[in-house]
Structure formats: structure tokens, C-alpha cells
Amino acid sequence: MRLKKIIFWFFILISFFPVLIALFYDRSIDYETLMLFIGELSGYLGIHLLLLQYFLSSRNSFTVWFEDIVYLVKLHKIFGKYGISFIIFHVFFLFLHYIINLDYNIISIDFSSNFGIYKFFGQLSFYIFLIVWITSVFFRSKISYRIWKKLHMLGYIAFLFVLLHSIFLSNKDSYLINLYLSIGTFLFILILLHRFIKFAAILKHKLKVINVIRLNDNVTEIELHCSFVKKIKYGQFMYLQISPFKDEHPYTISKVDIDKQAISFTVKHVGKHSTQLSGLKPGNFIYADGPYGVFTREIFDVNDKSDIIIISGGVGITPFVEVIRSINKLSKNVYLFYFNRAVKDIIYRDIFLEKSKTCSNYKYIEILSDQPDFEGEKGYFSVEILKRYVSGSLIDKKYFVCGPPKMIEFVMIQLKQIRVPLCNIYYEEFGY
Ligand SMILES: Cc1cc2nc3c(=O)[nH]c(=O)nc-3n(C[C@H](O)[C@H](O)[C@H](O)COP(=O)(O)OP(=O)(O)OC[C@H]3O[C@@H](n4cnc5c(N)ncnc54)[C@H](O)[C@@H]3O)c2cc1C
Numbered sequence: 001m002r003l004k005k006i007i008f009w010f011f012i013l014i015s016f017f018p019v020l021i022a023l024f025y026d027r028s029i030d031y032e033t034l035m036l037f038i039g040e041l042s043g044y045l046g047i048h049l050l051l052l053q054y055f056l057s058s059r060n061s062f063t064v065w066f067e068d069i070v071y072l073v074k075l076h077k078i079f080g081k082y083g084i085s086f087i088i089f090h091v092f093f094l095f096l097h098y099i100i101n102l103d104y105n106i107i108s109i110d111f112s113s114n115f116g117i118y119k120f121f122g123q124l125s126f127y128i129f130l131i132v133w134i135t136s137v138f139f140r141s142k143i144s145y146r147i148w149k150k151l152h153m154l155g156y157i158a159f160l161f162v163l164l165h166s167i168f169l170s171n172k173d174s175y176l177i178n179l180y181l182s183i184g185t186f187l188f189i190l191i192l193l194h195r196f197i198k199f200a201a202i203l204k205h206k207l208k209v210i211n212v213i214r215l216n217d218n219v220t221e222i223e224l225h226c227s228f229v230k231k232i233k234y235g236q237f238m239y240l241q242i243s244p245f246k247d248e249h250p251y252t253i254s255k256v257d258i259d260k261q262a263i264s265f266t267v268k269h270v271g272k273h274s275t276q277l278s279g280l281k282p283g284n285f286i287y288a289d290g291p292y293g294v295f296t297r298e299i300f301d302v303n304d305k306s307d308i309i310i311i312s313g314g315v316g317i318t319p320f321v322e323v324i325r326s327i328n329k330l331s332k333n334v335y336l337f338y339f340n341r342a343v344k345d346i347i348y349r350d351i352f353l354e355k356s357k358t359c360s361n362y363k364y365i366e367i368l369s370d371q372p373d374f375e376g377e378k379g380y381f382s383v384e385i386l387k388r389y390v391s392g393s394l395i396d397k398k399y400f401v402c403g404p405p406k407m408i409e410f411v412m413i414q415l416k417q418i419r420v421p422l423c424n425i426y427y428e429e430f431g432y
Pocket residue numbers: 144145146237248249250251252253265266267268269270271272273274275315318428429430431432
């Protein structure tokens with residue numbers, strides 16, 4: 001995987017070269033045109049980064065080769081957070097160039113000339129990207145996922161304006177720039193097509209519901225027939241869509257039954273999509289994209305003998321159900337710390353308890369926050385709880401954390417405080 005990441009980064013970096021060559025080719029830069037050049041350079045780099053962003057966020061050829069889709073999403077977030085600076089530099093340096101050399105304010109709205117109209121396309125996209133950026137960086141946790149997603153999708157419309165802006169205002173004499181923009185436009189059309197194909201549920205797996213089991217008041221297990229069950233690795237997830245042109249959301253494959261050719265998803269009802277899933281009946285079909293992810297891969301790495309500490313909250317247990325079921329095959333110690341509010345919320349309790357009776361390399365610890373009469377551990381995550389059960393140093397263990405984003409943040413802070421190396425902590429957030 002390390003090698004894959006290096007190759008991946010190598011391709012990302014060399015992908016910037018064509019735009020640089022195109023911009024530097026056949027061009028002289030003097031004092032008067034320096035700011036114009038910096039403005040254009042940051043504009044083209046911004047376009048390039050935006051295209052990369054669309055690739056990173058859509059499940060495409062990248063994910064066929066690079067299974068770790070969660071890593072791609074993380075990169076998408078980081079590029080998005082800092083990449084806006086290219087767009088800001090673009091506006092800033094062009095503003096300086098035009099105001100100093102031509103006494104023209106490019107920030108003004110001006111429809112009196114073609115230049116003003118093409119400039120307006122750029123202005124429009126700038127404001128849209130600003131909205132997308134502000135809502136993602138500062139307000140993501142404060143607004144509903146659906147509203148945020150709709151605002152985020154405006155980024156596609158903004159990019160159309162970016163293309164119009166740059167095609168009309170680019171240097172028409174530069175063959176390389178024209179070629180670069182043509183390829184960029186073509187790739188963007190491919191990305192749009194790809195998104196449409198996914199949205200229309202074309203080329204997705206159509207899975208038949210075999211069984212639906214209510215595990216407690218707000219969690220349902222859905223078992224589906226799956227012909228590619230052998231290809232699934234424990235802990236992977238799929239994007240589920242109830243019908244074409246409807247939302248698709250990610251859910252972990254909680255159980256894999258090779259003999260029965262079936263997989264299960266365990267869904268907590270938190271909103272519209274998850275509640276609709278829980279209403280499925282045997283015989284219904286759903287569309288699934290994937291599987292994706294590599295979350296629990298290191299647990300099964302036979303060359304790594306480090307003990308495993310699993311920290312899970314609520315439905316965040318789903319990536320680990322099969323791990324615990326296959327614990328006899330592991331030659332390392334596994335500690336499962338499972339956090340819930342009350343006993344009634346603990347799902348798959350019988351599996352976890354049963355295994356702890358028969359497997360000496362496995363310890364199961366339940367921690368409840370909302371049941372005062374519980375005789376076991378009470379409260380929330382703390383390093384002290386880990387210390388009470390884990391033998392040896394906490395630093396050299398491998399940690400697997402899964403649950404809601406807030407819980408993961410809390411656990412990460414505490415693990416960092418005791419100096420667990422970041423490379424020993426694997427986590428999967430059940431949210432965005
Ligand atoms: C990799 C991964 C694996 C997951 N596995 C499971 C699982 O096994 N069982 C389970 O119950 N839940 C799982 N989830 C969470 C599940 O995707 C959300 O609970 C579900 O999408 C909520 O949708 P909703 O319409 O019911 O609720 P909403 O009210 O729309 O969403 C509630 C919260 O869910 C998250 N969410 C919603 N849609 C998405 C999306 N498309 N992508 C990412 N996060 C989203 C957001 O944080 C949002 O605030 C997983 C999430 C991820 C990212």
C-alpha cells in the first residue's frame with residue numbers, strides 16, 4: 001500500500017507538469033506582465049486541482065487501482081480546504097495587474113464588452129466556490145448533510161463557468177494552452193457522465209433482499225443475496241441506493257456468508273435513507289456500488305504480530321463483526337472495547353460474549369454511558385479503561401476505531417496524548 005501511495009503521489013505531482021509547460025512555453029515575462037503571469041498561473045493550477053478534486057470524489061478508475069477510497073476522500077477534503085488559495089491568488093494578482101497597468105477594476109460587474117461577460121463567468125464561479133468552501137470548511141457540522149451535499153454539488157456548475165471563463169479568455173494563440181483546456185473539458189465531461197451513470201444505478205450490483213431482522217429499536221440487519229461474496233474483504237463497505245436516481249449512502253458489510261452467498265448490512269435508523277433501508281422486505285432489490293475500503297486489512301496481516309485494540313461505538317461495530325467471528329484464525333491478541341448507552345443498544349452481543357468464552361486471545365469489554373445499574377464499565381472512552389484491561393504497553397498496539405465523527409475525534413486526542421504513533425491508529429468515520 002505504501003508503494004501504491006508513492007506511485008499515486010508521483011502521478012498527482014507529474015500531472016501538474018503539462019499545465020506548467022503550456023504556460024511557460026513560448027512566453028517572456030517582464031516586470032509589467034509578472035502579475036498577469038502569476039494570476040494566470042494560479043488560475044490554471046486552480047483548474048487542475050479542481051479537476052483532481054472531481055476525480056478524487058467520484059468512484060472511478062482511481063478506486064479500481066487504489067482501494068483505499070477513504071484515503072481519497074481525506075485527500076479531497078485537504079485539497080479542498082487549501083486549494084482555494086489558487087483561486088484567491090488568481091483573482092488577487094489579476095486585480096493588481098489590471099488596476100496598476102490598465103486602470104481597470106476586474107472585480108466590477110461589466111457587461112459592456114465580451115471581456116466583461118467572460119470575466120463574469122469567472123466571478124460567478126468564484127462566488128459559488130466560496131459558498132462551497134465556507135459551507136464545507138466552517139459549517140459542515142452545523143448544517144444538515146443533505147443541504148450541505150446540494151450546496152457542494154454546485155461545484156459542478158461552477159466548474160462549467162470556470163471552463164467557459166478560461167476557454168474564452170485564454171491565449172488563443174497558444175496551442176498548448178488550447179490543448180490543455182480541451183483535454184480538461186473532455187475529462188470533465190467524462191466525470192459528469194460517470195456521475196450520471198452512478199446516479200442512474202447503471203452498472204451497479206442489483207442485490208435481492210433475503211431477510212430483514214430488527215436487532216433493536218433503531219437498528220436493522222438486512223441480508224442480501226450476493227454472487228460476488230468471495231471477493232469481499234472484511235470491513236469493506238458499499239454505497240446502497242434504493243432505486244435509480246435516488247440518494248446512495250455508504251454502509252459497511254457486517255456479515256459475509258460464503259456458503260449462503262449472502263452479505264448483511266446493519267443499519268442504524270438516523271434519517272431518511274437509513275429508515276427507508278430498514279423498511280425493505282424480503283424479495284425487494286437494492287442497488288449497491290462497491291465494495292470499497294481497506295479498514296481492517298492490517299488486522300489480518302500475518303507478518304504483523306502487534307496486538308489489536310478495537311474501539312467501537314454503537315453501530316460502528318459493523319466492520320468488526322466478521323473480525324471477531326474469525327478470531328480463532330488470528331495469532332495475536334484482540335481487545336474489543338464496545339461503547340454503548342445501555343445493554344439494549346448492544347448489537348451482536350451474543351457473538352462477542354460467546355467468542356470470549358472460547359478464545360484465549362480475545363477480550364471483550366462493554367462500556368455503557370447511560371445505565372447506572374450496569375455492573376461492568378460505565379462512562380465514556382478513557383485511556384484508564386484501556387489500561388485496566390490491556391496487558392503491556394499501550395503504545396505499540398494497533399488501534400482500530402470506528403463510530404461517529406465526534407467519538408473518533410475524542411479517542412484520537414486521547415491516544416495522541418499518550419503518544420500512540422499516528423501510523424498505529426486506523427479509523428473509519430461513519431459520517432462526513
Ligand atoms: C464508510 C462508512 C461506513 C458506514 N457504515 C455504516 C453501517 O454499517 N451502519 C450504519 O448504520 N451506518 C453506517 N454509516 C453511516 C451511514 O452512511 C449514515 O448513517 C447514513 O448515510 C445516514 O443517512 P440518513 O439519510 O439516514 O440520515 P441523514 O440525516 O441524511 O444523515 C445523518 C448523518 O449521516 C452521515 N451521512 C449521511 N449521508 C452520508 C453519505 N452519503 N456519506 C457519508 N456520510 C453520510 C452524515 O454525517 C449525516 O450527518 C457509514 C458511513 C460511512 C462513511
